[in-house]
Amino acid sequence: MGRKPQSGRQAEELLRLRDAALQLGVSFPTIKQWIYKKKIRSVRTAGGHHRVPRSEVDRLLFRTRGRTEEERREVIRQVSGRNQLVGRIEAIRISGLMAEVTLSIGDQKITSIITSRSAREMQLKAGQSAAALIKATEVMILRV
Numbered sequence: 001m002g003r004k005p006q007s008g009r010q011a012e013e014l015l016r017l018r019d020a021a022l023q024l025g026v027s028f029p030t031i032k033q034w035i036y037k038k039k040i041r042s043v044r045t046a047g048g049h050h051r052v053p054r055s056e057v058d059r060l061l062f063r064t065r066g067r068t069e070e071e072r073r074e075v076i077r078q079v080s081g082r083n084q085l086v087g088r089i090e091a092i093r094i095s096g097l098m099a100e101v102t103l104s105i106g107d108q109k110i111t112s113i114i115t116s117r118s119a120r121e122m123q124l125k126a127g128q129s130a131a132a133l134i135k136a137t138e139v140m141i142l143r144v
Contacts, residue, residue, distance in 0.1 A: 089103060097117075
């Protein structure tokens, strides 16, 4: 993984194609085709290799979970909550009985407080894909 400086802004994390493909749930050839068809933006290194900005992965994360529509419906049937926001775990802080999980969904952040036991059982870690299930004023975390 590398970083590319940007004028006046903090450097954005750049991902190798295999890492970006893994997070998006697609194959390496698929992500290469997306780059050639300009469906995903990439940055070229000095050596000519493509790198994908983290923001591009975040932008596409919800749409490219690597599931067919039928598979997505089946996952939804397993949980009663219908309002699901898929993103990337930005941070997780476990303290005592509680855990604070922050998801990055596009350029937005959503934070949920869950039990530390749940966070450990789901083996939640920064960088993983996860879904926030919204029900009234509660947000539940579902590892995807």
